[in-house]
Amino acid sequence: MxxxxxxxxxxxxxxxxxxxxxxxPERFxxxxxxxxxxxxxxSEQVQRFRPKRAVLADETCRVADTGGATWRSGMQALIDLASDPEVDVVVNALVGAVGLAPTIACLEAGHRxxxxxxESLVAGGALVLDAAARGRGSIVPIDxxxxxxxxxxxxxxxxxxxxLILTASGGPFRGRNHEEFWHVGPDExxxxxxxxxxxxxxxxxxxLANKALEVIEAHFLYGLEYNRIQAVVHPQSIVHSFVEFVDGSVLAQLGFPTMELPILYALSYPERIGDATLRTFDPVQASPLTFEEIDQGAFPLYGLGTAAGAAGGAAAAAFNAGNEIAVQAFIQGAIRFPEMADVVSAAIDGTGSGDLSNIHDVIAVDGTARVIATEAASRLGEARMRTNS
Ligand SMILES: NC(=O)c1ccc[n+]([C@@H]2O[C@H](COP(=O)([O-])OP(=O)(O)OC[C@H]3O[C@@H](n4cnc5c(N)ncnc54)[C@H](OP(=O)(O)O)[C@@H]3O)[C@@H](O)[C@H]2O)c1
Structure with missing residues (x-):
């Protein structure tokens, strides 16, 4: 079990x-x-899966106290779950840099x-690797x-x-005229x-900020320099990545898009477990498989992110934090789609560079970048209101 x-x-x-x-159920x-x-x-999940413990990270939330579980709230409670000695595998499926502290706690406790x-690896990759080395924890990616x-x-x-050649679907705006990007809303x-x-x-x-985050993730997971990690657009999302070896041989892993397969592999690694419910691969149905270069002019966040990754430490953490704020501002209708790159640029430029030697450094850079990005988003929003009025 x-x-x-x-x-x-x-x-x-x-x-x-x-x-x-x-x-x-016989395995997990x-x-x-x-x-x-x-x-x-x-609460529904607790009633159904009957875990021993349940946590709401927001400490202002009232816990439910249902399902026979011990309920707690707050960030420390989340970190305690990650380092719980009664756990073998911690799935970190949180969104954003808030996942860094639980990631470190899990690895320090020696878990998988x-x-x-x-975002854990982008904000604090070197610290995450240190934690794994110190605690003998291991990372198996779900991406x-x-x-x-x-x-x-x-x-x-x-x-x-x-x-390493990562594939990217290209997203909903692949091949679209860039001028249209000013008019696309969150729904689209x-x-x-x-x-x-x-x-x-x-x-x-x-x-395509996601692909930049993934290039940085690959750098930390597999220890390759940035100039040996690339990405290509592959609209069918069938080939999930390529590995080129020094002898020129190239291997790829293929499958119809479903996250359940990488999740199952991360839980059972290095074993493979049969799962008849997953769609059987069919090369004819998967055809054709096509590949294109990333249009970096249309999607500047890819270049900004990979450059920040190569610059290291603070720049990568600022890229991540600025991007989290930019996404939020776009979803709320405060900024337009192309302005997300301006907000992220401001966060990187205003934060400076340098190594981050502990989690407090990461939290400080992350916080500064968020303030700068929020101000940049407000300025852009106000400038548009003035132009419209
Ligand atoms: N979705 C995918 O197919 C996919 C594929 C590859 C990688 N990923 C990565 O997996 C991670 C999760 O993605 P997702 O799509 O599953 O996100 P999601 O659907 O938005 O779920 C995020 C989860 O994190 C919790 N959460 C959000 N903010 C939090 C905070 N401040 N503190 C503690 N918990 C918080 C949410 O709780 P509430 O529900 O209570 O808000 C929710 O359980 C991301 O890093 C993403 O890049 C996702």
Whole structure:
């Protein structure tokens, strides 16, 4: 029995993880569940899965005290779930840099981290690796691209790898005339062509900020320099990534788009468990498979993010924080789609660079970048109101 904690159980990845667990009751046991504020859905999940512990990260929320679980609220309670000695695998399916402290706690406790929360690695990658080394914890990625890379590597050392090529669907605005981007609203940006995901990652996929976050994630997970990690647009989302080895051989992992497969693999790794409910692959139905270069002029957040990753430490944390604010401002209608890049640029430029040697440094940079990004978003919104009036 693998004992599992799911942080972010009410979200898209959290709910898919519970679906996977339901189909393999002989292998997986849910020990704890956590959400931010969605007490209604968390209560339903607690009634159904009967975990020992349930947490609402927002300490102002009233806990439900249902389902025989011990309920707590607040950030410390979330961190305690991640380091609980009664857990084998922690699924971090939180959204945003808030996932960093639980990620570090899980790895310091020596657990396996099934990581969906890529923002942890972007905001504090070096600290996350240190925590894993200190506590002997391990990271198995849930992101389909990084799961694909893990599967292609099959134990080969990084020295055998020449290049990683991540695939990107291109999002709903692939190939569109850039001038139209000024007029696309959140509804349109939230219509992803191939994946059904939470709000933040869906907007990140529309801007391609998500692919920059994933390049940084790959850098930390697989230890390759940034100039050996690339991304291409692959609209069908069938090939989840390529690994090129030093002898020129290239391996790829393929499958119809579903997050349940990488989730199952992260939970059972290195074993493979059969699951008859997952759609059988059919190369004819998957055809054609096409690949294109990323249009960096149309999607500047990709270049901004990869450059911030290469600059390291503070710049990557500022990119992540600025992007979280930009997505929120766009969803709320405060800024336009192309202005998200301006907000993120302001956050990176205003925060400075340098290494981050502990979590307090990350929290400080993250906080500064959020303030700068929020001010930049307000200025853009006010400028538009003046122009319109
Ligand atoms: N969705 C996908 O298919 C997919 C694929 C690859 C990677 N990922 C990554 O997986 C992570 C989760 O994505 P998602 O799409 O599942 O997101 P989501 O649907 O928005 O769910 C986010 C979860 O995190 C909780 N949460 C939000 N803010 C929080 C806070 N401040 N403190 C504590 N908990 C908080 C939410 O709780 P409430 O419900 O209470 O708000 C919810 O349970 C992201 O890093 C994303 O990039 C997602």
């Amino acid at each position: 693998i004992r599992i904690a799911i942080l972010g159980s009410t979200g898209s990845i959290g709910r898919s993880t519970l679906e996977v667990v339901t189909r393999h 046991e849910v020990v704890s569940l956590a959400a931010h504020r969605n007490v209604e859905l968390l 981290l099934a990581l969906a929360n890529k 389909s691209e990084h799961s694909a890379i893990l599967q292609c590597l099959a134990g080969q050392p990084t020295t055998a790898v020449q290049r 940006a939230l219509k992803h062509p191939t994946w059904d995901m939470g709000v933040k990652i869906t907007i990140d996929s529309a801007t």
